[in-house]
Amino acid sequence: MNWLAVKSIYISEMKRFFRTLSQSIISPVLSTVLYFVVFGAAIGGRIQEVGGISYGAFIVPGLVMLTVLQQSLSNASFGIYFPKFTGTIFELFTAPISFVEILLGYVGAAASKAMIIAFVILITATFFVDLHIIHPFWALGFLVLTAISFSLLGFIIGIWASNFEQLQIIPLLVVTPLVFLGGAFYSADMLPGFWETLVKFNPVLYLISGFRWAFFEVSDVPVGVSLAAISLFLFLCISAVAWIFKTGWRLKE
Amino acid sequence: MAPIITIKDLTKTYASGTPALDAVNLDIETGEIIALLGPNGAGKTTLISAICGMIKISSGTVTVNGFDVEREPRKARAQIGLVPQEIALDIFETVWNSVKMTRGLFGQKPDDAFLEELLKSLSLWDKKDAKNQALSGGMKRRVMIAKALSHEPKVLFLDEPTAGVDVALRRDMWDVVRKLRDRGVTIILTTHYIEEAEEMADRIGVINGGKILLVEDTANLMQSFGRKTLNLSLAAPLDSKPEALCDYDLELSEDKMTLTYAYDTRAERTGITRLITDLAAQGISVRDLESKQSSLEDVFLTLVEETA
Numbered sequence: 244m245n246w247l248a249v250k251s252i253y254i255s256e257m258k259r260f261f262r263t264l265s266q267s268i269i270s271p272v273l274s275t276v277l278y279f280v281v282f283g284a285a286i287g288g289r290i291q292e293v294g295g296i297s298y299g300a301f302i303v304p305g306l307v308m309l310t311v312l313q314q315s316l317s318n319a320s321f322g323i324y325f326p327k328f329t330g331t332i333f334e335l336f337t338a339p340i341s342f343v344e345i346l347l348g349y350v351g352a353a354a355s356k357a358m359i360i361a362f363v364i365l366i367t368a369t370f371f372v373d374l375h376i377i378h379p380f381w382a383l384g385f386l387v388l389t390a391i392s393f394s395l396l397g398f399i400i401g402i403w404a405s406n407f408e409q410l411q412i413i414p415l416l417v418v419t420p421l422v423f424l425g426g427a428f429y430s431a432d433m434l435p436g437f438w439e440t441l442v443k444f445n446p447v448l449y450l451i452s453g454f455r456w457a458f459f460e461v462s463d464v465p466v467g468v469s470l471a472a473i474s475l476f477l478f479l480c481i482s483a484v485a486w487i488f489k490t491g492w493r494l495k496e
Numbered sequence: 497m498a499p500i501i502t503i504k505d506l507t508k509t510y511a512s513g514t515p516a517l518d519a520v521n522l523d524i525e526t527g528e529i530i531a532l533l534g535p536n537g538a539g540k541t542t543l544i545s546a547i548c549g550m551i552k553i554s555s556g557t558v559t560v561n562g563f564d565v566e567r568e569p570r571k572a573r574a575q576i577g578l579v580p581q582e583i584a585l586d587i588f589e590t591v592w593n594s595v596k597m598t599r600g601l602f603g604q605k606p607d608d609a610f611l612e613e614l615l616k617s618l619s620l621w622d623k624k625d626a627k628n629q630a631l632s633g634g635m636k637r638r639v640m641i642a643k644a645l646s647h648e649p650k651v652l653f654l655d656e657p658t659a660g661v662d663v664a665l666r667r668d669m670w671d672v673v674r675k676l677r678d679r680g681v682t683i684i685l686t687t688h689y690i691e692e693a694e695e696m697a698d699r700i701g702v703i704n705g706g707k708i709l710l711v712e713d714t715a716n717l718m719q720s721f722g723r724k725t726l727n728l729s730l731a732a733p734l735d736s737k738p739e740a741l742c743d744y745d746l747e748l749s750e751d752k753m754t755l756t757y758a759y760d761t762r763a764e765r766t767g768i769t770r771l772i773t774d775l776a777a778q779g780i781s782v783r784d785l786e787s788k789q790s791s792l793e794d795v796f797l798t799l800v801e802e803t804a
Contacts, residue, residue: 245570245603247600247601247603247604247605248600248601248602248603250600251596251597251599251600251601252597252601254597254600255586255589255593255597258589258593259588262588325586326586329584329585329586329587330580330582330583330584331584331585331586332584333550333578333580333584334584334598334601334643335601336548336549336550337548337549337550337573337576337578338573338598338601338602338603339569339570339571339572339573339574339602339603340570340601340603341570491552
């Protein structure tokens, strides 16, 4: 195991994060604040509470998850796509490293960035609502698992993408709708019968539900099911990455 | 000394069925500069890619400093630095961070003193905090070399180091390469500037159609394949080539003052003595003689044409 290489990739990725601090942190924080203003203040004025929790507080776990998903995806996909784009990826192929080190470096950095932003947003949220996390360790666990899984997914997208458009298309066309239909801003039982059944097929619902349970012990699906769902997703992503590394898909002739 | 790179029966066939390398055998000696010369698509880059572990080998073996590139890829790769044809740099990163990053990737502990010395030797030290995008083309290429050398490799590959580089910069690059050789780095460079191979290399390998056509000491190659020309400056102008001399491969210059005789140094007889005698017999007096070695370019073209 070439740990120095892992460290090198990790550090160089994190450096980029801090080099572009304004884009990295200010923009997710700003959009979160906007969500609070629009959903929390404007709509929250009418909904009052969901499942005994003030609407403003109810949407916090969903907002944090939304950001973690997006940040993990975009950081990881960009992280591995950029060397492909500039051509510096040849270095990864000629260095005495295996894909495991590449993966640990890029996915580790992307997940770390997503976690940092998640904490910043949680802190931001405390300025708007009273937050009390009942199960902080569960919350942390869900956050870590989600950040890693979606960083893996982002890594796969980055390897698959052959231009910047493709890099954006999956986060834009697939992930954003899933998040909005995943109960970030409402509880699934607020939907009419058919839709309530349909959203149960949305994997993101399980993430947000489990994460929200860790905050308030309120959830759409039992927390065990959420944990199983995120574990399954993590397993699928790892399998896909393992397959890519084994076959050299999009990487090696 | 044992060769630093040993290539045995190396064959690479791409998935499309195109054979890019066909049973290549080559030993590269420690500390030499060897130039691989060949037209576009000859297999130069494929050969480098195979040695550096960037592509899967179809059959045959390659060892670098005793490590098989397929069985011990990590150890083999640690011996090699590669400067690819295209400049590829993270344009937003500084020179210093880029070089440091590569050293880490190759599993070497940080050594700022070494990197400082390396950047100084490549005249990059005063640019160490500049972003790569702010550098000129020649400097970018030197950063690529610095990166390739950052982990103290035994072997350095330079894939077309001076493609699209102006004359002054090319000479600059040659100086850099010579200095590296003096430090004991074995250098393998590919080029299609024949002048470059002639100028720099201890040995020249000619590659075409995925085969190594020959590997020869540069000087020997020049000699053994060289065609020479003999320029005879005449004392008085000639109206036309004399009939009696039509057996010779002679050209008369436009100003009618020079006869050029082409001959093969490999031939048993060059025919020079006979030509001089015959000229004298025709009453043509020669003021001056000059013989010229044909350039490697001609050697190369002859070889490639012969095997086409």
